[in-house]
Amino acid sequence: MTLTRLLVLRNRLLLTCWPLTLIGLCCTLSTYEQTYPTAGQRRTAVELAQLNPGSTLLYGRLPDPGAAAQMFAWEIGAFVTILAAVMAVLTAVAVTRAAEDDGSLELLRGCGVTVLRPLYSALTILTGAAVLLTAGCAVAITVTAGQSDGVSVSGTVMFAAVVGVTFLTVSAVTVLAAQVAPSAGQARLWGFGALGVAFAVRAVADTQQVGWLNWVSPLGLRAVVEPFTVDRWTALLPGLLTVLVLVVLAVLVAARREFGAGLLRRRDARNGRLRVHGMVGLQARLARPSLLVWTVTVAAIGTLFAAMGSGAVEQQRDGEVGGFLGAQLGTGDPAAGYLAYRGTVIGIVVSVFAILSVLAARHAEDTGLTGQVLATGVRRWAPMAAQAAVAAAGCAVVLAVTGVITAVITPMFLDGDDIAARSLAYALGQWPTAAAMIGCATLLIGALPRLAALAWLPLAASSLLALLGDLLGVPDRIQDLGFFQHVPDIAGVDRPVGPLLWLAAAGTLLVLAGSAGAARRDLRAG
Structure with a gap:
């Protein structure tokens, strides 16, 4: 070979x-022809997209005359x-x-x-x-x-x-x-x-x-x-x-x-003693630098989306935005739809952080750190469980900081009812999704580490369903299988929290199963 x-x-x-x-x-590509079947509808959508600074920031400038192929290259091309x-x-x-x-x-x-x-x-x-x-x-x-x-x-x-x-x-x-x-x-x-x-x-x-x-x-x-x-x-x-x-x-x-x-x-080696208490303390100390970077990054993304949302919301109130962004805003309150869309984007980014945090357990095992820790008498399931717990706590910190910052900034740019409270809720509500992602990754790494790369599959599938499900005409019952878009509107009449509880419970059970699997196999083996 x-x-x-x-x-x-x-x-x-x-x-x-x-x-x-x-x-x-x-x-x-063909979905753009179906979304705007007449030239008048397409012309309206193109004009709205060209005047929307948020769309320009995300996808670039949409050229005239805005044919279906051009809209495809503009929106899907960006993704x-x-x-x-x-x-x-x-x-x-x-x-x-x-x-x-x-x-x-x-x-x-x-x-x-x-x-x-x-x-x-x-x-x-x-x-x-x-x-x-x-x-x-x-x-x-x-x-x-x-x-x-x-x-x-x-x-x-x-x-x-x-x-x-x-x-x-x-x-x-x-x-x-x-x-x-x-x-x-x-x-x-x-x-x-x-x-x-x-x-x-x-x-x-x-x-x-x-x-x-x-x-x-x-x-x-x-x-x-x-x-x-x-x-x-x-x-x-x-x-x-x-x-x-x-x-x-x-x-x-x-x-x-x-x-x-x-x-x-390398500058990550120091001669001083690292004072930690238990496995959770060790994992938290090792994860601190990456947590700081991800907190700043996600908060910046949330702030950016807060600053550019007013144009899309106002255009949705005046007329049909259409296309990808129109599908995300939905048919209800445009402000709530935009905040839900922004929450989904934040949830996707935080889920990436969650999966990478759990994958660090595999890296620690490959480099011998896990073996050194187990030599001190730590139970075999503890490193995996501690890694998942620290990842979940890290996601909570990132979402809390992002939620507070966006709750302060969003009302400056977006008009509507309970904007600050909605902004905070749509950010914090992504934690059960992150917990479910952590559970899936922990199960794979703990029980079947050779299939660790499949930890990205739930994130990829859920992201596609959340972002492109409506545009592609995916049935609602199939979209509901994704991990995202289950956060209820706290200012709305219907506020179901059952899906979030199910996600959190599933994440917890999968973490327990993955930790048990790690205790029953050899190091660096499936």
Whole structure:
């Protein structure tokens, strides 16, 4: 078996689930033709979208005349490119520094594998994933578009190429970061940090009409190429050239750095004693830095959505917004609909933090920390249970801080009844969802650690149902199976809390089952 095949086999779930999700999103083009069956309805929706600063911030600028294909590239294109960038960060770290840090590449190096061979294999995998994404998106649009207005062969190819080049660019940035960063975790953090900067640059370019900034952001490539509008294929060349330069730099750095370390020295080791009391205290102390970062990040996202919600709410009150945002606002009170939508976005981000926090237990087991802790006489179920408890407490802290901040800021921008109380409730109400995500991840890592990557499946499925369920015409009974959108409107007449109690109870039972499973298996074994 070659090294490339081995890396593909080890990361087969990551390399399969993410592309299928992105390709599936590309099958939604025909729904835009069905949502706006007449030219007048489409014209109204396009005008509302072009005048809404919130929509521009999230998706970019919608070009005229707003054909179904253009609206697809505007809305779904934003989701697909962002998710492709997230996949790029996770995949690039998984096939480079993560494989190096867990010791598997060290064994292969002992068998005569050359210094740069692992990096070449990783680059081969990333290039293959980009080709798969490009081909898959193009085929999905071609097969499902039907007679949708504005669809063309060149536009389809350009849209798919934008997804592939975006993936490649973010992958190249992350691969270079993996050669410089002192650990895989730090490389992953830098990759997501670069992604956040890219989104901010793209948002500034579109909201402030500074178009040239889109040329320096991977997420701005869609606005530069303009698939289904201009199909500017020459705009792909700077991105491909950037990828080439970054890859050359990564190879030069990889040839000169020490194996298992980056160019920057680790600074997380200290000579002083770490005073902790029990397993929960140890896990809380280890999780404190990431908790601070995620609290600031989620609070910033909540504040951003609070500041840009007034335009969408007012437009929904005056007329039908339609499309993705219209589906999220619903048919009731637009203010409540927008706050529920913002709560869903916050819940998705917090769920990512929850799953990553539980996955840290697997990393601690792989690095030997769990074995050292168990050598002190700690019960075998305690590390897993403590990790889940700290993750749940961390989610509560993040949601509480975000809820309080948004409750103060939202009434400044949004008019309506009980805006502050609703804003706080829609944020805090995401905790049972996070608890259920923690339970699913704990069960997999505790009982079946080889399937730990499947911990992301409930989040992906629930997010798709919550964000695109109405737009795709998914029946309500199927949407209700998702973990999100169960928070009741505290100012409404009907305020059912049963689904939230079920989510919290399910999360608790799954944590107990996962902790029991961890006590009945060997370390680093399924």
